[in-house]
Amino acid sequence: MDRVRLTARQEDLAIAAAGLLGGLLLLAFGAYDARPGLPVWAVALPLAAMAVLEFGRRRYPVWTVCLGGVLFGVAVYLGSLMATLLMYTDLLYAATLYGPARMSKVLQLTGAASTLVLSGLTWRYGSVPGALLVAVFCGLVFLTPVWTADLLRRHRDRAEAERLRAEQTALLAELDRRGAVVAERARMARELHDVIANHLSAIAIHATGAQAVARRQHRDRDEPLVEALAVIRENSVQGLAEMRRMIGLLRDSGAEEPYAAPRLAAVDVLLDQAGAAGRAAGLRFEAVEHGEPGGLPAPLELAAYRIVQESLTNAVKHAAPGLVRLDIRYGEDELEITVASPYRPGEGRSVPGARAGLVGMGERAHLLGGEFTAGPGEADGGDVWTVRAVLPRTAEGGGRA
The missing domain is CATH 3.30.565.10 (Histidine kinase-like ATPase, C-terminal domain)
Known part of the structure; x- marks a missing residue:
């Protein structure tokens, strides 16, 4: 059974639709934590905006992750919804994987800084266990997607480099093979010219000389010996002409009369x-x-x-x-x-x-x-x-x- 392959645009659309539908399902069952007195749509707005950003996760990774960070802060302030959180981590992942090479370092620094600030504030105004929980949670949200995408990008770049190196090696091998073929064709052409063609030329010359002797002796053209000499000369001349065309084909000399099959x-x-x-x-x-x-x-x-x-x-x-x-x-x-x-x-x-x-x-x-x-x-x-x-x-x- 063949697997269904989606284009990049279709994958982004599928991720956005899954996040939006999952968030709406959680809202329908009340599986969210909102500030007291806020209506449900106040939690749904950041969810819908985050789903819209998923459309540009490949084409505009820098802008989507920046706007996604703002929406994530608003969503945390208004109410906690798991679907909004997961879509933001996906934006971090996409920005690291598809964005500029320096994006990984930027997101790691900002994620580490956010983790330190939030855990420090929790420790200052709360408790140490609470600060540890905040540190772990922030690490999972801000750093884990970045590290995962950075590792995948390194493997992808290494695989691409190996592929290019393999193509270069194959190209060099093909050039060497073609050079060897050209050299062998030239050697075969020399052998055909120096050995076979010379023998055919000698046969044609001797047959022509023998015909001249037969004419001086006034031999009849229907005589078997004279006919045999004519056949020998005709075949040797024709073979010599075809041999020379074949030599030209082997040498690929661009002669005016190319070899015709x-x-x-x-x-x-x-x-x-x-x-x-x-x-x-x-x-x-x-x-x-x-x-x-x-x-x-x-x-x-x-x-x-x-x-x-x-x-x-x-x-x-x-x-x-x-x-x-x-x-x-x-x-x-x-x-x-x-x-x-x-x-x-x-x-x-x-x-x-x-x-x-x-x-x-x-x-x-x-x-x-x-x-x-x-x-x-x-x-x-x-x-x-x-x-x-x-x-x-x-x-x-x-x-x-």
């Missing part, structure tokens, strides 16, 4: 590249789309593109001759990708990083809350290797470039 609309380009690379191996590629794409979240579209790209790359490397079919189904709640390629048990060769692509595709799907499966099966009377990913359209994060 690939989209599913570019699947035709992937099919053309895969068809050119797998033509010599007897592979054919086709794609079928079902449904309307609509608006897809960027992380979902990036993950789907990478899964299609990796699946087609694996088909080029491992599939048996035949048709590789890509099915993309746009549902209302999910996006389904299926890539089926010819497969014969025992075929394929082991290459460095084998199965890393399957692990990466599975991670992309699971980070978006989707499903991923890959393995051999049967379709249309033949063995196929099927990659299937189901991604929810509501996915908003987790895609990695």
